[in-house]
Amino acid sequence: xxxxxxxxxxxxxxxxxxxxxxxxxxxxxxxxxxxxxxxxxxxxxxxxxxxxxxxxxxxxxxxxxxxxxxxxxxxxxxxxxxxxxxxxxxxxxxxxxxxxxxxxxxxxxxxxxxxxxxxxxxxxxxxxxxxxxxxxxxxxxxxxxxxxxxxxxxxxxxxxxxxxxxxxxxxxxxxxxxxxxxxxxxxxxxxxxxxxxxxxxxxxxxxxxxxxxxxxxxxxxxxxxxxxxxxxxxxxxxxxxxxxxxxxxxxxxxxxxxxxxxxxxxxxxxxxxxxxxxxxxxxxxxxxxxxxxxxxxxxxxxxxxxxxxxxxxxxxxxxxxxxxxxxxxxxxxxxxxxxxxxxxxxxxxxxxxxxxxxxxxxxxxxxxxxxxxxxxxxxxxxxxxxxxxxxxxxxxxxxxxxxxxxxxxxxxxxxxxxxxxxxxxxx
Amino acid sequence: xxxxxxxxxxxxxxxxxxxxxxxxxxxxxxxxxxxxxxxxxxxxxxxxxxxxxxxxxxxxxxxxxxxxxxxxxxxxxxxxxxxxxxxxxxxxxxxxxxxxxxxxxxxxxxxxxxxxxxxxxxxxxxxxxxxxxxxxxxxxxxxxxxxxxxxxxxxxxxxxxxxxxxxxxxxxxxxxxxxxxxxxxxxxxxxxxxxxxxxxxxxxxxxxxxxxxxxxxxxxxxxxxxxxxxxxxxxxxxxxxxxxxxxxxxxxxxxxxxxxxxxxxxxxxxxxxxxxxxxxxxxxxxxxxxxxxxxxxxxxxxxxxxxxxxxxxxxxxxxxxxxxxxxxxxxxxxxxxxxxxxxxxxxxxxxxxxxxxxxxxxxxxxxxxxxxxxxxxxxxxxxxxxxxxxxxxxxxxxxxxxxxxxxxxxxxxxxxxxxxxxxxxxx
Numbered sequence: 018x019x020x021x022x023x024x025x026x027x028x029x030x031x032x033x034x035x036x037x038x039x040x041x042x043x044x045x046x047x048x049x050x051x052x053x054x055x056x057x058x059x060x061x062x063x064x065x066x067x068x069x070x071x072x073x074x075x076x077x078x079x080x081x082x083x084x085x086x087x088x089x090x091x092x093x094x095x096x097x098x099x100x101x102x103x104x105x106x107x108x109x110x111x112x113x114x115x116x117x118x119x120x121x122x123x124x125x126x127x128x129x130x131x132x133x134x135x136x137x138x139x140x141x142x143x144x145x146x147x148x149x150x151x152x153x154x155x156x157x158x159x160x161x162x163x164x165x166x167x168x169x170x171x172x173x174x175x176x177x178x179x180x181x182x183x184x185x186x187x188x189x190x191x192x193x194x195x196x197x198x199x200x201x202x203x204x205x206x207x208x209x210x211x212x213x214x215x216x217x218x219x220x221x222x223x224x225x226x227x228x229x230x231x232x233x234x235x236x237x238x239x240x241x242x243x244x245x246x247x248x249x250x251x252x253x254x255x256x257x258x259x260x261x262x263x264x265x266x267x268x269x270x271x272x273x274x275x276x277x278x279x280x281x282x283x284x285x286x287x288x289x290x291x292x293x294x295x296x297x298x299x300x301x302x303x304x305x306x307x308x309x310x311x312x313x314x315x316x317x318x319x320x321x322x323x324x325x326x327x328x329x330x331x332x333x334x335x336x337x338x339x340x341x342x343x344x345x346x347x348x349x350x351x352x353x354x355x356x357x358x359x360x361x362x363x364x365x366x367x368x369x370x371x372x373x374x375x376x377x378x379x380x381x382x383x384x385x386x387x388x389x390x391x392x393x394x395x396x397x398x399x400x401x402x403x404x405x406x407x408x409x410x411x412x413x414x415x416x417x418x419x420x421x422x423x424x425x426x427x428x429x430x431x432x433x434x435x436x437x438x439x440x441x442x443x444x
Numbered sequence: 445x446x447x448x449x450x451x452x453x454x455x456x457x458x459x460x461x462x463x464x465x466x467x468x469x470x471x472x473x474x475x476x477x478x479x480x481x482x483x484x485x486x487x488x489x490x491x492x493x494x495x496x497x498x499x500x501x502x503x504x505x506x507x508x509x510x511x512x513x514x515x516x517x518x519x520x521x522x523x524x525x526x527x528x529x530x531x532x533x534x535x536x537x538x539x540x541x542x543x544x545x546x547x548x549x550x551x552x553x554x555x556x557x558x559x560x561x562x563x564x565x566x567x568x569x570x571x572x573x574x575x576x577x578x579x580x581x582x583x584x585x586x587x588x589x590x591x592x593x594x595x596x597x598x599x600x601x602x603x604x605x606x607x608x609x610x611x612x613x614x615x616x617x618x619x620x621x622x623x624x625x626x627x628x629x630x631x632x633x634x635x636x637x638x639x640x641x642x643x644x645x646x647x648x649x650x651x652x653x654x655x656x657x658x659x660x661x662x663x664x665x666x667x668x669x670x671x672x673x674x675x676x677x678x679x680x681x682x683x684x685x686x687x688x689x690x691x692x693x694x695x696x697x698x699x700x701x702x703x704x705x706x707x708x709x710x711x712x713x714x715x716x717x718x719x720x721x722x723x724x725x726x727x728x729x730x731x732x733x734x735x736x737x738x739x740x741x742x743x744x745x746x747x748x749x750x751x752x753x754x755x756x757x758x759x760x761x762x763x764x765x766x767x768x769x770x771x772x773x774x775x776x777x778x779x780x781x782x783x784x785x786x787x788x789x790x791x792x793x794x795x796x797x798x799x800x801x802x803x804x805x806x807x808x809x810x811x812x813x814x815x816x817x818x819x820x821x822x823x824x825x826x827x828x829x830x831x832x833x834x835x836x837x838x839x840x841x842x843x844x845x846x847x848x849x850x851x852x853x854x855x856x857x858x859x860x861x862x863x864x865x866x867x868x869x870x871x
Contacts (some may be wrong), residue, residue, distance in 0.1 A: 211673025220836060228672060232717055241493025242822055244706035244729045246798030251822070257694050257709050270676045279671035280683050281719045283712050290659055290727040291764075292708045300717040302671045312573045338717075367753025371673030395674055 046400025084358030093201025108402020212395025222389025453837030473827025522629025535829020639822025649816025
């Protein structure tokens with residue numbers, strides 16, 4: 018049923034242009050840092066669209082915005098969504114695509130006069146980026162109950178203001194907390210933020226999960242020495258050890274299945290051409306969709322660092338800055354996304370998300386999955402971020418038909434059972 | 445003859461303390477940047493000491509200061525010396541040791557009533573460090589004729605002033621250029637500035653030559669990418685290539701005889717934990733006493749950089765910033781230094797200077813060599829620079845007896861023949 022239904026791609030393109038004008042940068046990108054006036058204006062735009070589509074609007078105490086489209090009967094809600102905040106010099110598509118495509122799905126259903134069995138909803142989470150206030154994915158963490166409202170309000174941002182003062186300065190917060198809300202499922206359409214789909218010429222990424230992430234910060238302390246006068250065997254060269262670690266990160270990436278290891282930050286002291294480096298500071302970003310392999314990568318990294326530093330008589334201080342476990346998305350929803358892409362006649366491939374998303378937080382609360390559309394050149398968090406209107410339309414159609422099936426389903430997730438299965442006890 | 449003659453070590457220690465008060469830093473080090481008031485005051489102190497020892501003082505147009513002690517007959521002069529300028533946060537021993545030990549030798553000969561056959565002299569070169577005005581070793585380059593007075597005066601320093609204006613502001617320059625002066629030999633006592641002598645418990649370094657130096661600056665241009673979302677095989681990671689080069693520099697050091705290779709400077713852009721580096725800038729400091737091996741190191745480095753960068757699709761821009769050929773000191777003088785250390789009963793070893801010195805410039809003008817004394821911890825160009833009074837006394841005694849032999853020699857170098865031998869035609 019409804020197999021021939023399609024979203025209106027040019028309307029969706031227009032909505033994306035309208036939203037991109039809010040917080041627009043001259044360079045073509047967007048700045049809607051979380052809880053800023055531009056962010057609030059963007060969310061007002063979304064709220065206005067929700068109301069004009071006749072959705073029931075709910076706003077929780079931290080500013081998460083939900084528009085609900087009732088079904089023929091109540092029960093677990095098939096939710097889709099994303100976020101509309103951006104990094105400081107962000108693009109037009111990161112987050113906005115998922116929220117506006119969700120609204121386009123609702124508008125398409127309205128026009129077709131379709132009422133699903135279960136309610137549908139579009140949610141726009143606050144502060145997914147974490148660029149102004151840490152942690153990122155703050156909105157979904159609040160919904161899941163990992164972050165209390167007091168905790169969240171107390172967070173101080175890069176400009177020295179608190180989340181709380183920014184909430185009080187405008188009309189953001191409602192009184193809701195969604196904790197009693199029956200999330201039947203959560204589905205997020207998002208740009209890939211990587212180069213895989215484009216380079217393989219594939220339109221849809223069927224996202225099976227999100228990589229685990231560990232950030233290791235290494236501080237190396239050797240001894241400054243004259244580059245000409247100091248024999249190699251007498252050196253305690255922190256720069257050499259840092260270089261060897263950057264090289265070893267690549268080796269881990271090649272030797273451990275699905276491993277990504279990156280040294281993106283590296284600084285030397287005193288950083289002079291003819292002085293053996295006394296200190297080096299570097300970070301290793303480790304990602305793997307498999308928890309055990311991620312652990313193996315970290316163990317092997319530490320072994321290598323320890324051995325190499327000991328041979329060079331360089332002292333090491335190591336700190337784990339981030340440790341997020343991999344997330345595996347719901348197999349049933351992943352299967353539906355894949356099947357719908359096939360029915361729609363668009364190419365797809367299964368993949369793992371390299372970046373973090375609200376969907377990985379929501380996966381602890383209800384069955385969840387994601388749909389990716391290509392990112393031109395793999396560029397994201399950058400004003401040059403671009404995804405074609407055709408690719409977005411394609412993703413929105415997969416979203417439409419997956420939501421139709423999730424909303425049609427009589428078998429809402431038994432919430433208590435799901436939480437038990439996921440080892441979660443209370444929120 | 446005079447085998448039992450010894451310098452007065454405690455007097456020499458006192459002179460070093462007196463000079464260290466000029467331009468003294470609170471931290472214990474010294475700042476006598478070339479051509480600064482403190483540098484001039486230091487040179488006035490040396491000039492005063494020369495005059496009080498009855499030496500004939502000559503000052504050339506750039507401020508090089510010579511104190512000559514006549515021999516029983518005229519002829520080629522056995523010159524010793526060093527410099528008294530320092531880097532911005534320098535130590536008390538770099539340069540000052542050689543100049544004041546030379547003066548101590550003269551005072552010792554005065555007290556003993558000894559007149560050598562040939563004249564002796566102590567020279568203090570200006571601007572050896574090059575910390576304020578490039579090039580370093582400016583004073584000896586002027587003496588050798590590689591640098592004209594007009595050229596030297598036009599040099600603009602790190603503070604925006606010219607060498608010329610600094611010369612005019614005080615009474616530095618004489619009218620001399622030493623170009624007609626008959627340099628019979630040049631011998632320089634200096635601290636090692638490296639850790640070898642101390643770590644081996646040896647008192648005297650018999651310096652056979654100075655390493656050649658090449659500085660290679662590498663600019664790598666890859667592509668910024670998301671560390672989570674970008675598969676390894678799609679990366680153009682400038683940070684990985686930079687790390688691999690730092691690692692390879694160590695391999696060159698281990699595989700090529702007497703090679704030292706150092707990556708002391710390395711910076712990434714944008715230098716963020718979760719972004720594959722778009723750009724890397726790094727330097728490789730290559731040193732080897734053997735010209736052919738130095739060339740081999742540079743060739744192998746370039747091959748490695750080219751191959752590694754090509755595989756990663758990273759563009760490379762390479763520039764050679766410094767290229768100084770190795771210098772081999774005069775075998776006869778080196779032999780005398782070694783023999784005198786043996787006669788004096790102090791331990792010695794032959795070695796190569798890792799740092800640059802006026803002696804390597806003077807080696808193009810007359811037979812030259814150097815004597816090293818230990819540097820505590822190998823530390824130099826640093827306020828913590830330290831050499832014990834006993835080690836300095838030991839070095840001064842080797843200087844004394846080597847100069848006595850060089851001054852006794854009837855066989856002054858035939859200047860024209862020497863220059864021909866060294867491939868030099870005119871100054």
